[in-house]
Amino acid sequence: MDMSATDEDAMRQFMPASFGKKDAGVDIAAQIERCRRTIVDERKQAAVKDTSDKDSDDDSDSDDSEDEDEFPVSHELVLKTHDRPVTTITLDPSGTRLVTGSTDCTFKLHDLSSLTPTTIRAFKSVDPFQTKSSATAESHMIHQVLFSPLSGNQILVITANPQARMFTRDGDMVAEYQKGDMYLMDKLKTKGHVSEVTSAAWHPTDREKFVTAGTDSTVRVWDVNKSMKQEQVVLHKSKALGSAGITRMTAVAWGVAPEGNGSMIVSAALDGSLVMWGGEGPWHRTTGEIRGAHENDTWTSGMDISADGRLLITRGGDDTIKLWDLRKFKTPVNTTAHPSTSSQYPTSNIKFSPNSSSVITGSETGHLHILNPATLRPELITPVTPGSPLITVNWHPKINQIITGSANGQTTILFNPKLSTAGALTILSKAPKKRHLDDDPNFTTDLDPLGMAGDTVGSQGALTTNTFKSRHPTIGLTVSGKSRDPRRPHIPATTPFAKNTPDEKYVREHIELSSMRDEDPREALLKFAPKEGEKNIFTGAWDQTQPKTLYKDYDSDEDEPDAKRAKR
Structure with missing residues (x-):
């Protein structure tokens, strides 16, 4: 099949000339020139306006260039x-x-x-x-x-x-x-x-x-x-x-x-x-x-x-x-x-x-x-x-x-x-970076007119930025670390004490006698009481010297005082 010169040129433009990622190139001089200030010295700008003589204008322009240098x-x-x-x-x-x-x-x-x-x-x-x-x-x-x-x-x-x-x-x-x-x-x-x-x-x-x-x-x-x-x-x-x-x-x-x-x-x-x-x-x-x-x-x-x-x-x-x-x-x-x-x-x-x-x-x-x-x-x-x-x-x-x-x-x-x-x-001196979906638009600039210039990401049926953020509330944080999703609740700052609160396992393994807090105090004392025939270890020294009780013993309720009977 014979190809005309026009078809051959079109094919060359369509086919890549090399493989791999290409460097689009950065016009550093143009980027620096866009940062040039319009007014360097206000005093000399005012002098230029007040002076109508062309020679004086030329002199002031030369002075501005000297100040810039x-x-x-x-x-x-x-x-x-x-x-x-x-x-x-x-x-x-x-x-x-x-x-x-x-x-x-x-x-x-x-x-x-x-x-x-x-x-x-x-x-x-x-x-x-x-x-x-x-x-x-x-x-x-x-x-x-x-x-x-x-x-x-x-x-x-x-x-x-x-x-x-x-x-x-x-x-x-x-x-x-x-x-x-x-x-x-x-x-x-x-x-x-x-x-x-x-x-x-x-x-x-x-x-x-x-x-x-x-x-x-x-x-x-x-x-x-x-x-x-x-x-x-x-x-x-x-x-x-x-x-x-x-x-x-x-x-x-x-x-x-x-x-x-x-x-x-x-x-x-x-x-x-x-x-x-x-x-x-x-x-x-x-x-x-x-x-x-x-x-x-x-x-x-x-x-x-x-x-x-x-x-x-x-x-x-x-x-x-x-x-x-x-x-x-x-x-x-x-x-x-x-x-x-x-x-x-x-x-x-x-x-x-x-x-x-x-x-x-x-x-x-x-x-x-x-x-x-x-x-x-x-x-x-x-x-x-x-x-x-x-x-x-x-x-x-x-x-x-x-x-x-x-x-x-x-x-x-x-x-x-x-x-x-x-x-x-x-x-x-660096190439401009396209704005990512998660970047804060206050700190970045979108240079691609066909990209994410607005809220939508693609054509009809595509996910919007707000929809993406609502589905992924942890993505898209501000510089201070706060979420951009207004529906996400505020997470309070975790204090050092809250970070180190010990759990039950830690207490049992590292604190001695910590298991005693789950015992009944009465039962804990009664387990030291002597059994029949055993020697009283703790209070045995007072068994022979213990004084007799001085309280009166009553044989029946009839002999009790009237005041005590009334309370019952």
Whole structure:
């Protein structure tokens, strides 16, 4: 049979050219380009609109490109794994694991190396108060989560509670640090904080130590492996009027000392003061103290020490940002106005860039501010979540990406393909994954228009998603582990006591004389009574010395007293 050229071409298109699974290919450049931000710097965008001269427009465009090459803010990747404000963000030293904390009383772990563009979600959600060792009904918002700076195998978690907690990088709790006795008047004698812990920081070089600051007016240094008592405790005696010598410590930072001479701890207090101690002591006196660094009764939420240990940046509740020289710890080097969000979000922070050449912080309008540390003037102002306050920021030194957390529950990764490595680029270098039936549509995206775009799975007569879930109620769980089937009853959390309740077999085998609980007490005593002719073992010593009874014997009912006869 002769085949025409048209038929031959059709046959070639129909028959496979090779066997095995084919790689559809990923257009990485296109995926990265879709993450490009429309507005990088609002100030220069406004300048372009106001300037009608074409030459000035060209100059501003060139300035935008220079900013994109200077700061990693040209592209963004959004993670929406929290429903409430994100209060803290931390990454491990390698930049592969991201942990976010929120006011929903949970912190969530994200593995950036395993995410794909369509499956951006947390692989674990942890409530610090719903663990095996502390299964209680209480929950508190997350103030801080901090990866250990050197190894990255431990996560320090600070909640609105007097106790700090230590977790592994997989979210398993390994230590719960001691709470102090609140009835002791001398705070130096307590073994831990007696009220809420507000902030914490790791030792810059020793991975076995960290420091916490609390509302009990103390700063405490802890050993990671000793959870029953702190190593050192320092009581800050406030000298503000009406404070009675007690104030709240709002923030703490632990950095290297200038010129590499050990380390230093700096803490801020609610009375507006800044206090500095040597990281290795002495603890009985301060290295430096500034009264009125910020206004009294204002919450200084942000504090950071530069990489060389020379500069300190603080963000106060008095709507100011101040730069301090730790070598001349007396007056601020520079001050600028910046609206504060610490009254509503007390964990609003401020950070130095990895090389201390810039300072980053958020604003109540949802913008990221990148400041010059010498002048504290903004070098770039870029919108991240307009209309929703930007609470926490973090600039990772290895991957060179900026991660932000906002009040709308959104976590944003800002990056630049020319300057950044790994992180968001690793996610965007993978092929999109089609949404599975059990995936949560809030965290995944369906790219196949002929697939499960709606509720139905197939054509007429096919099972629907809701029908599948009703038949399989254990399939399709949320990130927190709850079932999506509204008809499935809530299963209460199993307490450790309920897990270890002994059964009857265990009691009989492991508890001595446990079988006696099933015996009649009277029968158990009578079996020790002596039989006729046997010697009384227990009370035989009183057989010869037992006194005679003194009660009167009656021969008949007639001789009984009238009172006794009446009772009968």
